[in-house]
Amino acid sequence: MAPASNQFARISDLEDRAGELVATRRHLHAHPELSFEEHETASYVAGQLESWGYEVTRNVGGLGVVGRLKQGNGGRSIAIRADMDALPIQEATGLSYASTTDGKMHACGHDGHTTMLLGAAEYLARTRHFNGTINLIFQPAEEAGKGSGAQAMIADGLFERFPCDAIFGLHNHPGAPAGTFLMRSGPLMAAADTATITIAGRGGHASRPHLTVDPIVVAANMVMTLQTIVSRNVNPTETAVVTVGTIHGGTASNVIPESAEITVSIRSFSPEVRDTLEQRVRDIASSVAGAHGASVSIDYERGYPVVINSEQETAFASEVARELVGEDKVGICPMIPGSEDFAYFLEHKPGCFLRLGNGVDSAILHSSKYDFNDDSLTTGAAMWARLTERFLSA
Incomplete structure (x- = not known):
């Protein structure tokens, strides 16, 4: 663990908000919306960001939401992305917070991805322990397969309107222990x-x-x-x-x-x-x-191109993760034959797409039995908060 590890966000700093994060995630899970239909989800996200003091831009590339927050006089800027859409699958989990809409469910964990970034957003707005500009990207239609939300947001001038020096994103990883991170420089997803x-x-x-x-x-x-x-x-x-x-x-x-x-x-x-x-x-x-x-x-x-992580940003994200959870909980991610439209962002900006463990016994992605692991919420939120603070450190 790095000597300066306590200078930046820790998991313990987010634990008093764990209940709120779980409630948010389960609310989103119960109200899934398919690609290009994320009206209520986008409105919910925008309202939360506005309540915390972010400059919010709605309808970027359709239903995309970008929250911008500037602190100090730092010239660097960072972008972090979460996806918001669900899948056309009938949920079979039997959970108390299962989908309330027939034929639609969050079977890929985007409810968790959105919640973790919102958790980091609230923490960063409250603590302001950074010097520069944050761009939080809440993207629709990752599951679209073609003409995706990433493509639409880029075509709508995402990086011209919200400049950044690097972009980061993550996906949960069934089969890996909750609270662990997997990363890989170079080609990651097909x-x-x-x-x-x-x-x-x-x-x-x-x-x-x-x-x-x-x-x-x-x-x-x-x-x-x-x-x-x-x-x-x-x-x-x-x-x-x-x-x-x-x-x-x-x-x-x-x-x-x-x-x-x-x-x-x-x-x-x-x-x-x-x-x-x-x-x-x-x-x-x-x-x-x-x-x-x-x-x-x-x-x-x-379809989606190869997800290719840049070497410098992957090394940086790995360092931050090791500081946060310890050396033994950060590993090398195997190459994944699945695809992901975060690849389009990485064609324009250096960055890293990482994986966060969803539990050894987690159902596989796109399964009617899948559920995001709430134990990962504070870890993911703390990762985004710490990574932002380190990237924009004075």
Whole structure:
């Protein structure tokens, strides 16, 4: 533990507000809103920030909220982001504070992310132990998949309107003990792309296949050949995933259909591998179809890019975390094949996206049984408060 550790925010400094944080988190959990629908959540966040003296800007990139607070004459500025949206999942936790809206729940912990940043916001406004400018970004639509909240806020001039020297964010991590932090410099989370491949054949009677071009056979060959991309085109020291998630074609056993469709999820951790994967998917789809006398159309959609943490900001966040919780509770995060639109922020600013343990026995993310671990609330809030104070220390 660093000798100066008591000069900045500690978990114990937030413990007297633990009950309020739990109440806030459970309120948000009970009232989930999907991507681009976060009206009440955004209003709640903005009202809290205003009550603490923040300069609040609403409707940034749609429903985004930015709280700005300046203290002293320091020229540095920091941005910290929390996401606000829920998922279209029917909750099955049976909790007293479970979702009150059918078919919607906070199954990814964004209720906890928002609460932790609000906890830090209240503490920082009350103590004012920093010298510079804070920009707290409450982002909608992280779960959108495309045209996300991060993209919308950036397009709406986020970094021009609220300049910052670095940006930080976090996600809870089921399977890791509550109160622990995981970090990784460089690529952390994967780019996620989707290919929809439509195979056009020539239909006919199942008893006369020689008079047809069977798109089911083409699809079957294509699925198997696509599985060679990673093993035969990607360096074994790199990581990539190609998964055929759906295959559709035909309506009856005695009919060869006119067409079939497969969809493919493609994940990668570097721009170069990402380009290779796209090219190979296109090449294989076209060549396999051509070999059978069929044709294809390919809709290749690039989703969120790779989350790439900058080295300096990751080292800084790791140092702050070690001061806060101790050396033994900060580890190296494995590369995660899931995706995250925080990547767009990191394309514009240096920063770090870190992971906070949600408990060893936590249900997995996007599960109807998932719940954010309230034991992590004071730890996360203290982390953001301390990191801000250290970053903007006089």
